[in-house]
Amino acid sequence: MKKHISIIGGSGYSGAELIKILLRHPEVEVTTVFAHSSAGKRVDELYPQFRSRTNLTYEEYAPGKVVNDDLVFIALPSGEAMNYIPALIDAGKRVIDLGGDFRLQDTALYTKYYKHAHSAAKYLSKAVYGLPEWNREQIQSAQLIANPGCYVTSALLPLLPLVKEGLIESTGIVISSLSGASGAGRSSSVELSFTETNENVKAYKVGVHQHTPEIESVLQSFGGAAVAVTFVPHLIPITRGIYSSLFVTPKGNVTNETIDAALKKYYLNAPFIRLLNNAVPEIKHVQQTNYCDIGWKMYERNGQIILHSVIDNLVKGAAGQAVQNMNLMFGFDETTAL
Amino acid sequence: MKKHISIIGGSGYSGAELIKILLRHPEVEVTTVFAHSSAGKRVDELYPQFRSRTNLTYEEYAPGKVVNDDLVFIALPSGEAMNYIPALIDAGKRVIDLGGDFRLQDTALYTKYYKHAHSAAKYLSKAVYGLPEWNREQIQSAQLIANPGCYVTSALLPLLPLVKEGLIESTGIVISSLSGASGAGRSSSVELSFTETNENVKAYKVGVHQHTPEIESVLQSFGGAAVAVTFVPHLIPITRGIYSSLFVTPKGNVTNETIDAALKKYYLNAPFIRLLNNAVPEIKHVQQTNYCDIGWKMYERNGQIILHSVIDNLVKGAAGQAVQNMNLMFGFDETTAL
Amino acid sequence: MKKHISIIGGSGYSGAELIKILLRHPEVEVTTVFAHSSAGKRVDELYPQFRSRTNLTYEEYAPGKVVNDDLVFIALPSGEAMNYIPALIDAGKRVIDLGGDFRLQDTALYTKYYKHAHSAAKYLSKAVYGLPEWNREQIQSAQLIANPGCYVTSALLPLLPLVKEGLIESTGIVISSLSGASGAGRSSSVELSFTETNENVKAYKVGVHQHTPEIESVLQSFGGAAVAVTFVPHLIPITRGIYSSLFVTPKGNVTNETIDAALKKYYLNAPFIRLLNNAVPEIKHVQQTNYCDIGWKMYERNGQIILHSVIDNLVKGAAGQAVQNMNLMFGFDETTAL
């Protein structure tokens, strides 16, 4: 029998991508999609690409509506998920949260970067960080998954093997990331209008982006080292995709071969990681997919390693990774529908 | 001595383009720029491209602030200009209105297409339609200029010679126009966000766009014939520019030579019209300029003439044409600063 | 047992899209992909999006290599397919040709528009026009399918019901189409470079595009009426998609309801046609899918019907429709893998 799934916050881009992936998933059925301001509208009214594919209608959330569901996805802005999750957890539901509310264990850090207090701190210990390549076993039995941030995913996947194997210095790490506009969500603002974004580039939240502490805390918890990163996101005129260029300082004897071995050690059997060695990844090669492509190069002249990684921000950076986590939680093949 | 100019509604894209052109105009000085919601902000705070080029600050409008100005531009949304123009006209000011309030002499038509009543109907008779290639003399002595709509300019310039010379049938005219997103103004809406507009095309206001009656009424007043047009605008993912493809039915003996002669008759000395004959215009050849390029071709197999015209919607379609009108009003060379 | 499939001309965009669709098709296996100039290269070298998805390598074509295949797709430029097809047909192979060589039954017309002679005229009678919504039965048993042109598909699907039901005049039909750059193929030319295409629009092959006679001849053969169309394609800065705006003259008593009934009569059970009635289609709603969305509106003021249709040029306009045809030929569900 198919697993029953509902989605709280299904009207944004991550929610729509989630619906798209789940509709082609042979083992699950989406029972309900909740969206406060769009309640009463058909999903294909907001997203006409779904015409003739689904009859789902957005509904106002009520706890009674999810009692028969096996899993609840939450794709709400940070600060809102924590209003739903405690009751769901207490009711025994399994939950995957695509937002940032349960990614940082340190509530002081959360408040500093998210600019509001955390109202469900005692549930943080339930949260399992949903990076399948690094946390597969914990994910399988988790009740609550904190699905990683999009930039974070693109940064952690190349960095974690190097940190874990002790190949790089813990300071001076630079992560310069480029993101398509869909990463900012389905929002109405002059800044994100076509006219302002097209033929333009701008860095934003330089040094204060909320993904910075997430990158650092996961590098510590999974990589085993306290590191500092300089993370600068840039908005570029593409719809989907993240391109991260990373610059790190290798320790003493590190060579291209050492790096190669470290990456292969962790990713040889990871179905969604493609190692390019000295080749350079391109966003278009991963668009609409759950892949993360990683290339790298020793740059001895200046004592650095240069790494590049690419993902689709709505797939491996959000909904795709969430479904990958769901597949693990239900014991499905990890790649189903992806 | 330089002419003193002020702008009411200087915070939108047309207003900003106007400022840009006027700042390089050797014969005028912009004294004041009014913008209600941005009052108190520097122009270069809203439009950082003006940093180090101007110290102008947006101000709240007050009639006393324009008493020493020789001309007032109004670049407000339709429906707002008519609140300012009566008093300005009564005070003897010369005014160029970039919006739609004084383009239609028929207030019933205005109400039908603009969805609100006209509150300054008795000033309509003062309004001179600001299409310099067809109304040069009236413009020179006008007190109030109704600057043409962007789509309208791209449609009228190729059509007027054919209508005026009686070369085409008065029905079945098709105008299929493509516009860049800046034509929708500096606005915040999901529909105009980069993510929704990029890699997309959509027709809009099919058959009900307010430029339809403007095209028809000017074809009648300047072209001398009552004609009906089917006008369909499309939003395409470019920032600036309009591409109009026009399909008309030639009368009996019309040939390529007849068309050529008609266009040359009206435009041979028009500094901003470039006739391409059978060549096809491209938007990029007119971007950031005040040119309108026109190409055409008899298509005898289906009994039609196919015409194409291109303009930059913010220049020849708005601010550039407004400055061209100002140049005529002040007796400057028509091309100054353009 | 899976059907064995090979592709001649697998290095262009249609070929790559075909590979992508066939790789997810549960009933077929791609045995060989031929590409002359890329012979010896892995498919994922040319198209790195296929890394880890396939080990296929481009090969030089030889007749012996397809003897065990159940069907051969040909995705070559027009003029090249006719060098392969006679021998394949003689050998009893089933063939789907994505190019233009077998779409026009009239070789004089072919020569006029394609600018070279037809070398396999006697095989034209074998060709079945692969528009599934209008030719389902013939396709099922066909040996040779001429897969429709991309623009043609977008024009025929809205027009055929109106022509077939005798609802519109046979002259004055205007088809103004906008295409993304992938429609021009994987080619190296200054004209198709990013710098020349971005922020630009241009009409091209005005009145002489080779899809004009294809539209007219199919309207006659399936629609039953000799009609003339004015077809103007435009290149716009998007990667994938075609937007067609069509303008036709309704006969006497035609109303919105008549049109609605005609379209429903032919498409109610067509899985890939979505009828929007008075709504306006958008390219992004069909991108990466095999759908054709159609909207329409009576425009009585000017005695016209305005129709809009959208497709993805590489899917419903090429590889998707080819697979739809293959599904019919093999008796699979028509929508498999689409």
Place this chain on the structure above:
Amino acid sequence: MKKHISIIGGSGYSGAELIKILLRHPEVEVTTVFAHSSAGKRVDELYPQFRSRTNLTYEEYAPGKVVNDDLVFIALPSGEAMNYIPALIDAGKRVIDLGGDFRLQDTALYTKYYKHAHSAAKYLSKAVYGLPEWNREQIQSAQLIANPGCYVTSALLPLLPLVKEGLIESTGIVISSLSGASGAGRSSSVELSFTETNENVKAYKVGVHQHTPEIESVLQSFGGAAVAVTFVPHLIPITRGIYSSLFVTPKGNVTNETIDAALKKYYLNAPFIRLLNNAVPEIKHVQQTNYCDIGWKMYERNGQIILHSVIDNLVKGAAGQAVQNMNLMFGFDETTAL
């Protein structure tokens, strides 16, 4: 009397931008434009935006054709300018070379990065590096100007004050730059086609780009310190513009104020440098202009300074800077026509 100017290599994008700027320059007249493969074509045939603006026709170069010119611009691919410059210098002509042939004094470095030998090494000593903000006096009297590279300009302008004032460490400097497609020139290649470039990002020439040694050698010659930089250029889907994000390590007591003071010391009176302090620059604010906007921020958490700079690659990165140099050489106002 106007100065007479000719251009060798006027058919590329830099050449066309040069023509555009020089046509509006009140003190000069373009006498001849040379272009080998386009010889005989009108300039407005290759670049229709010049229709009605100029009658210039591309010519085949011959030494006799420039004898009456006061200055010759060369906008040829690197490796070609050195075939023309020796004779021009010997003939006493003043020359501005927009290419890379005379930017590196070290021919071994030239050969390593440009992949061919230098055939005019003895003329290198004549070359003055044309970065006006750092070399104004030498430029005024120069006979031969090596106009800086586009990426180089965007990197040097923010870095030079910090290096010169000894504020940063000489290692670990990271320059991550994004460039629009026009930087690759007017060329026909699949890689630069719209379909391949749109919705994509890719790093290229990682660590081996020829602008790396140019950055390092000018930092040494003008900045007075031997430094190593890691430079990674990325191709992004915009037409014009370069966005450079720079990461450097401050020495001991450096604060935001120290940086601010250093930048103001060198640029307070530089007409084309706009210092934004902690604000973030955007490409669109400098497009079509000769400005370089620079923003910066101390990032103490990770011991770094983050700087951002933006230019238009065809203006301040090529033709605009070349005209700025010409203005200095002729004693015109530095900003004329810019």
